[in-house]
Amino acid sequence: MRDVKDELKIKEELIIFVMKWNWYLKRGWSFTASLKLIGEEITNLELKEVISEIYTDIMNGANFSASIKKFPDIFDTGMVAFIEGGEYYGILETVFGMLPELISRQLCVE
Numbered sequence: 001m002r003d004v005k006d007e008l009k010i011k012e013e014l015i016i017f018v019m020k021w022n023w024y025l026k027r028g029w030s031f032t033a034s035l036k037l038i039g040e041e042i043t044n045l046e047l048k049e050v051i052s053e054i055y056t057d058i059m060n061g062a063n064f065s066a067s068i069k070k071f072p073d074i075f076d077t078g079m080v081a082f083i084e085g086g087e088y089y090g091i092l093e094t095v096f097g098m099l100p101e102l103i104s105r106q107l108c109v110e
Contacts, residue, residue: 010074013044015100017051022096031092032058050074063087076106 017038024034032055039051050071057067065084068075075083082102086095 010044010047011103011106013042013047014074015103017042017047018096018099018103022093022099025093025096031064047074064092078106079103 020038020041021034024038025031029037035051035055035058039048039055042048042051053070054064054067057070058064065080065087068083069080079099079102082095082099083092086092
């Protein structure tokens with residue numbers, strides 16, 4: 001079980017991850033190539049393993065939201081629902097642009 005300090009570190013790195021991913025997507029990188037590249041840059045080992053598994057799931061045909069549902073300690077139900085909406089309406093890039101603020105607000109509430 002993670003303590004509050006570890007939880008905060010994961011969320012902070014998740015914010016950076018999403019911001020970088022959004023940057024690459026806006027510049028024309030593919031979803032999977034940018035996910036793999038940024039996943040390799042992550043320093044938090046737990047998050048690195050999660051992103052690696054998400055990448056594998058996506059390469060095996062899963063959608064992003066289905067894959068992140070497997071990690072409720074990192075991706076809560078609100079974040080999953082937000083991403084599902086982005087997938088459904090074809091605005092995932094827009095959703096990624098909004099995720100850092102969503103995660104930051106969750107940190108303030110917690």
